[in-house]
Amino acid sequence: MSNVSLVLNGRSVSAEVEDRTLLVHFIRENQGLTGTHVGCDTSQCGACVVHVDGKAVKSCSMLAVQASGSEVVTIEGLSDGADLHPVQAAFREHHGLQCGFCTPGMIMAATDMIRRHPEGLDEKTVRAELEGNICRCTGYHNIVKAILAASEAMAKGGKGAAKAA
Amino acid sequence: MYQVNYHRASSVEEAAKLASQGDARLLSGGMTLIPAMKTRLAAPSDVVDIARIEALKGVKVSGNTVTIGAATTHHDVAGNAELKSAVPAVADLASHIGDPHVRHRGTIGGSVANNDPAADYPAALLALGATVVTNRREISADDFFMGLFETALEDGEIVTSIRFEKPEKAAYQKFPNPASRYAMTGVFVAKSKDGVRVAVTGAGDNGVFRASEIEAALTKDFSAAAVEGVSVSADGLMSDIHASAEYRANLVKVMAKRAVAKAG
Ligand SMILES: Cc1cc2nc3c(=O)[nH]c(=O)nc-3n(C[C@H](O)[C@H](O)[C@H](O)COP(=O)(O)OP(=O)(O)OC[C@H]3O[C@@H](n4cnc5c(N)ncnc54)[C@H](O)[C@@H]3O)c2cc1C
Ligand code: FES
Numbered sequence A: 001m002s003n004v005s006l007v008l009n010g011r012s013v014s015a016e017v018e019d020r021t022l023l024v025h026f027i028r029e030n031q032g033l034t035g036t037h038v039g040c041d042t043s044q045c046g047a048c049v050v051h052v053d054g055k056a057v058k059s060c061s062m063l064a065v066q067a068s069g070s071e072v073v074t075i076e077g078l079s080d081g082a083d084l085h086p087v088q089a090a091f092r093e094h095h096g097l098q099c100g101f102c103t104p105g106m107i108m109a110a111t112d113m114i115r116r117h118p119e120g121l122d123e124k125t126v127r128a129e130l131e132g133n134i135c136r137c138t139g140y141h142n143i144v145k146a147i148l149a150a151s152e153a154m155a156k157g158g159k160g161a162a163k164a165a
Numbered sequence B: 001m002y003q004v005n006y007h008r009a010s011s012v013e014e015a016a017k018l019a020s021q022g023d024a025r026l027l028s029g030g031m032t033l034i035p036a037m038k039t040r041l042a043a044p045s046d047v048v049d050i051a052r053i054e055a056l057k058g059v060k061v062s063g064n065t066v067t068i069g070a071a072t073t074h075h076d077v078a079g080n081a082e083l084k085s086a087v088p089a090v091a092d093l094a095s096h097i098g099d100p101h102v103r104h105r106g107t108i109g110g111s112v113a114n115n116d117p118a119a120d121y122p123a124a125l126l127a128l129g130a131t132v133v134t135n136r137r138e139i140s141a142d143d144f145f146m147g148l149f150e151t152a153l154e155d156g157e158i159v160t161s162i163r164f165e166k167p168e169k170a171a172y173q174k175f176p177n178p179a180s181r182y183a184m185t186g187v188f189v190a191k192s193k194d195g196v197r198v199a200v201t202g203a204g205d206n207g208v209f210r211a212s213e214i215e216a217a218l219t220k221d222f223s224a225a226a227v228e229g230v231s232v233s234a235d236g237l238m239s240d241i242h243a244s245a246e247y248r249a250n251l252v253k254v255m256a257k258r259a260v261a262k263a264g
């Protein structure tokens, strides 16, 4: 057993867990935040993407104890109360989801992508950057549209722009 | 995943000590080891996390010499401004490994130590004539890669950095597997004052190798047209569900031509 202490969506949490506990299981089962999904469990699909110290990672491919001492943000940490994050709002506006299973990972990947491209995004870049996120429903078209729209809205200094930085 | 004991090392010396116990394995980015532990292909008694050792991180370009710390992530290699201007081919290679999330965790040391026959970095190291620096010695890339997932590393030996000289020209081109992005065939071409070296990954049935016929042709004439005249044999190339040996032989040539054109 090891002690895992980290900041989860701005809140300090601490727990004793088995060393083999994956970060995604720590988040879902130990902390009860079930927005982060397990799609493939083989490091391919990206449904489990969260941010660790500001970078998007696959939480199914990392031990919880590796993240001890870090800051972790999950899909639950994006919105400001009832106000959706601009990327969440854009997914709703542009129908960027159908069943919604991939959506938390898509949105965490998208906010990371927008942060890494302050110069703005184009369709080709968005599609290439979505390499690690699989969606079985949408055909990606509206996901790409939503990300491009969110990136533009945030560049214009729309609300929540600072949050994703 | 089986039970495992996790240790976080704060120095290379501490990591070496911790790694000498039981059936311990080093854990860097974990992008290969954790998935392997989940499927029980790997079942170490202990893992020693080296990802937070500062001395193992960062890219340094001094004069013509480039040194990359073993625990430097693919993301940090891809984005390093000095490297992008000194040897853009290596930064470009790193930017095409897997996906952004994998690049945020995976490291050059882990990739080199793992020596997956379809991994990208081994081609760069072999073509650049790089040196693998460990906590015990220095090993030239020519001696380091010894076959499928085999390297010259001894038990408990830790890769600390990768070092190479800036070439005159270099480029890498891969035909990525559409699902995994690993190289179905990748070719790294490097021209320096000592000649031209061409290394191929993803194609050989014994891992990364040098394409000597293409090297000879490019030494005489460094142009894509020179590669056209070379015939690449399918002997010793991999056949699997993704591609036949003959298909890969053709890819070696096509990727070599594209790499030469890109190197300019
Ligand atoms: C979805 C996905 C796609 C990928 N696509 C690609 C791709 O396109 N191209 C590509 O090249 N790779 C690809 N990879 C592999 C990725 O690059 C890995 O990061 C890399 O192969 C291993 O690096 P790591 O730091 O994660 O090592 P780990 O998984 O931590 O370790 C791998 C092995 O190396 C050993 N090791 C680690 N560091 C050291 C060290 N410093 N000294 C000695 N031994 C050490 C470990 O004990 C272990 O045996 C992909 C991985 C995933 C999950
Ligand atoms: S569940 Fe992590 S990548 Fe699919």
Ligand code: FES
Pocket: A096, A097, A098, A099, A100, A101, A102, A103, A134, A135, A136, A137, A138
């Ligand atoms: S919306 Fe169903 S998997 Fe993407």
